[in-house]
Amino acid sequence: MTTATMDNKGIQMPILLVAGIGFLITAGLVMFNLSSQGHAAFNTSNNGLFWGFPIVVYDFFLLTSTGIAMVACFGFLFTGETFRPLFARSLWLALAGLSGGVAVLMMELGYPLRAMFLIPFSFAFSSPLYWKVLAVIGFTVCLLLLIWRARATQSTLDSLRGLTRLTLLFAILVTALAGVVYGSQSFRPFWASGDIPAAFIVESVVGGLAFVYFFTLLAYGFQANRVPESIRTVFAGRMGGVFAWAIVLHLVFVVGRTVNGLYGNVEGLQAWQYIVSSPLYWIELAALMTALVIMFSHALRCNILIQVAAAVLVMVGLFIGRYEYIIGGQIIPLFKGSWAPPVLSYAPSFTEWLLLVMAIFLANVVNSLGGVLGITRGR
Amino acid sequence: MAKWGMVIDLDTCTGCQACTTACAMENSRLPGENWQDVLFYHEGKYPNVQLKWLPRPCMHCENPSCVSVCPTRATYKDPEGGFVLIDWNRCIGCKYCQVACPYGVRFYTDEKAVVQPDIRTVFPSEEGRQWDPPWKGPQDDPRRGIGIQPHGVVSKCTFCYHKVSQAPTGVPDLDEDIPELKEYVPACVRVCAPKARFFGDLDHPESRVNKLIADHRGTRLKDETGNKPQVYYLSGGASAAVPSLRAVHQDKA
Numbered sequence: 283m284t285t286a287t288m289d290n291k292g293i294q295m296p297i298l299l300v301a302g303i304g305f306l307i308t309a310g311l312v313m314f315n316l317s318s319q320g321h322a323a324f325n326t327s328n329n330g331l332f333w334g335f336p337i338v339v340y341d342f343f344l345l346t347s348t349g350i351a352m353v354a355c356f357g358f359l360f361t362g363e364t365f366r367p368l369f370a371r372s373l374w375l376a377l378a379g380l381s382g383g384v385a386v387l388m389m390e391l392g393y394p395l396r397a398m399f400l401i402p403f404s405f406a407f408s409s410p411l412y413w414k415v416l417a418v419i420g421f422t423v424c425l426l427l428l429i430w431r432a433r434a435t436q437s438t439l440d441s442l443r444g445l446t447r448l449t450l451l452f453a454i455l456v457t458a459l460a461g462v463v464y465g466s467q468s469f470r471p472f473w474a475s476g477d478i479p480a481a482f483i484v485e486s487v488v489g490g491l492a493f494v495y496f497f498t499l500l501a502y503g504f505q506a507n508r509v510p511e512s513i514r515t516v517f518a519g520r521m522g523g524v525f526a527w528a529i530v531l532h533l534v535f536v537v538g539r540t541v542n543g544l545y546g547n548v549e550g551l552q553a554w555q556y557i558v559s560s561p562l563y564w565i566e567l568a569a570l571m572t573a574l575v576i577m578f579s580h581a582l583r584c585n586i587l588i589q590v591a592a593a594v595l596v597m598v599g600l601f602i603g604r605y606e607y608i609i610g611g612q613i614i615p616l617f618k619g620s621w622a623p624p625v626l627s628y629a630p631s632f633t634e635w636l637l638l639v640m641a642i643f644l645a646n647v648v649n650s651l652g653g654v655l656g657i658t659r660g661r
Numbered sequence: 662m663a664k665w666g667m668v669i670d671l672d673t674c675t676g677c678q679a680c681t682t683a684c685a686m687e688n689s690r691l692p693g694e695n696w697q698d699v700l701f702y703h704e705g706k707y708p709n710v711q712l713k714w715l716p717r718p719c720m721h722c723e724n725p726s727c728v729s730v731c732p733t734r735a736t737y738k739d740p741e742g743g744f745v746l747i748d749w750n751r752c753i754g755c756k757y758c759q760v761a762c763p764y765g766v767r768f769y770t771d772e773k774a775v776v777q778p779d780i781r782t783v784f785p786s787e788e789g790r791q792w793d794p795p796w797k798g799p800q801d802d803p804r805r806g807i808g809i810q811p812h813g814v815v816s817k818c819t820f821c822y823h824k825v826s827q828a829p830t831g832v833p834d835l836d837e838d839i840p841e842l843k844e845y846v847p848a849c850v851r852v853c854a855p856k857a858r859f860f861g862d863l864d865h866p867e868s869r870v871n872k873l874i875a876d877h878r879g880t881r882l883k884d885e886t887g888n889k890p891q892v893y894y895l896s897g898g899a900s901a902a903v904p905s906l907r908a909v910h911q912d913k914a
Contacts, residue, residue, distance in 0.1 A: 321771035332759040392754015392813025400733040411732035469763045616765045
């Protein structure tokens, strides 16, 4: 093990313990609430808001996972051994994010176990969800294989190139299909658009970069003197530039959608009026813009703590954006009347918030376990 | 092979909700979770306000988007009769069909009760169903989404499949005024006091529903979606065929 790949094991064990205890408590509370109240513990309803906060959390974690995998695979394929210190850690982090997202989905579905064996064998070719599930299965298998192969001491870029490409392909496929799930709903103009898969891919990469920054630096206790020089060089160098330009692209999609939505007179686009009148939207923009300024400034992005701040700002901004997108597509009811107001009101319930906390804890359990077991060290 | 369809005359409908009540009784629906409902809404501002209403069952579309999106093929188009049904044994409760239905006629009833007190706690079921009402009907066919809704699945109007599917082959219309056919008529049609609803075979050249659609320019709700509903509305201009869907900003409402 070189200095560059040396891990700070000391911090992973406390994280594992805290996250483990946190996960047990939150998962226990969620299970208790769901077993005693069923899905009445959620604030979704038949009035039109069918997919609520649990889907927001699930999608956020899933797209973060594919984004991290895309960053890892792109980084490794295009920069080779330069990215090596981050490769194994990023792949494992992608798996951690995926586990958090899937756990939340299992809590949201009416019949999660039935879904696991019925979807793959239903051959429902017309359903975007069917293809998405197949892609997620392929992505998970590739990710596991790549993690296993990358750990081998004799593994080289050449020996991993094929599998890395395949993992990258599946990561892009999952993300694009997640976009198709929403983008194909032609009568929901807030969602429907051919560019949604592309927007999801960009958003996913931005999230992936933020998480790679944050969790890599977390592994070194956010202490600059502990972070190996090779990682500092990558973070302050080309990767920082890529991060900045990815944020720019994401902002183009966000602002473009907003402007188009505010101009539009089609039923459903009125949601944009509510979104821009909410402080959340401006917090999202401010967070992304601040991160953008940080990452564009070479002087600022050399500082480890400022890198962490930028990553956190992006995480917060993206989460708000995901919430606005999924809820915004449903808050204008398709049929209004005495039973449904012009705009539906929705706020996550306590149990729905718990699901977010549970997913964060679970992802941290898996991620820190990788650190403790030495999986994230790579070669 | 019949292609069953419904015609609703909006000029005749009085919005009495007898159809909603009959449907709820026939299909053991939870209060407020109405497969068939009459939506009331108003248009305009005082002093030019109009109260309007729109009866809305499942449209049993020819090209249903709910069927296309279902990842387990739980919801399907029945080739014999054109019903859109749900196999509760295959439904996973992902609610994608609810999201994809332009008409809002699908129901996932595990959430908070629409009407309080929660009647599910008054008549709890011990068989995994939403509730155990004392007046439930005998029909129970989970593979077609008929009976009391189980937990964790989505449900919808079946066009009273359990009745209509038993009708003699080749009849053009199922009319409650024909004594030998009245048992096969969907509950909402049978109880309609002003006779605003008609049910028949859209593929039968002699059916009354076809004549009504042709003679009175029957329209379909949200036809622009391409779903091609098998429910048609008649409107001579006295009432809107389709409610105004333009949302009003809350500040301006």
